Amino acid sequence: QKEVEQDPGPLSVPEGAIVSLNCTYSNSAFQYFMWYRQYSRKGPELLMYTYSSGNKEDGRFTAQVDKSSKYISLFIRDSQPSDSATYLCAMEGDNFNKFYFGSGTKLNVKP
């Protein structure tokens, strides 16, 4: 079983839609949860991170962590064509310096 599971998509939505991206995980020791955005043939860039449970908002992006269900989400409001990318979730392993990434969900926002 993988440490982190993520639906690969692709997910196709019209411009302006609310997008929900999700990951599940198996290790209850994870404490930091990150979302990265990766454009085609580029390196990932950090969107936001959350410590432990709860919500965090940054502009059009909201990250949500439910540790009881081992489930994290990223919501994108008023999605734009420029949001078209692959979104990777990541979690800090039980070793402070080890991270586990999901395989990524490819998002396409149509104008």
Add this chain to the structure above:
Amino acid sequence: NAGVTQTPKFRVLKTGQSMTLLCAQDMNHEYMYWYRQDPGMGLRLIHYSVGEGTTAKGEVPDGYNVSRLKKQNFLLGLESAAPSQTSVYFCASSYRAYEQYFGPGTRLTVT
């Protein structure tokens, strides 16, 4: 401020050849990481370093070696390349372990 740079951008090797990938960062970060990214597998940690002169194994270290002789550089070596090492390699650095900055990647093909 260049951030994280990787050299080379592309490389084709024959089975059994060796090579070194160079990662450089100008943000004075203590932590540096090497990942590989394969379709459907997400990013997997190869080796990481928590400071100059230190290295540690990640999730998939076999067939790779690393060195961190200077704080700003992190080298990844392949002593005897195999087709299974065909991948895109990303270097990352961070001040805080959960806030990583990635380089643009190196596309390696082993024939």
